[in-house]
Amino acid sequence: MVTKRLGSGSLIVAEDEELGLAEPGGAERLAGVFNRIARQLREARELRRECEELRQENHELREALSGCVEACGRFLGPTLDPGEHDEGDDRSKALLALEAGKRALARRRLPGS
DSSP states (O other): EEEEEEETTEEEEEOHHHHHHTTHHHHHHHHHHHHHHOOOOOOOOOOOHHHHHHHHHHHHHHHHHHHHHHHHHHHHHHGGGSSSSTSSHHHOOOOHHHHHHHHHSSOOOEEET
8 A cells, every 4th residue: 555645635545566456367356356246235235125025015914914803803702702612613713813813913023014
């Protein structure tokens, strides 16, 4: 590195020899570094976009599930009283599904959703 004085300030300049640009293939190696950085930035941008889409989908699914649990709970509530029901009958399955929906909605939401 060379420091050049310019009026009231100074500028640090890398000499070509330090970067290896004067060596055979040096410019290609440097171009390769920049190409990898550009590819990684594109991949990161795509991942952020996918993450935002998944957060939006999660939000929409939670809203739909919330509406279903609320409506089904009111509609089926009188028929779902705990009691003597076979594990495989429709009332037991409906009760288990409502409880599972309530548990899913009680879980922590993702930040930003």
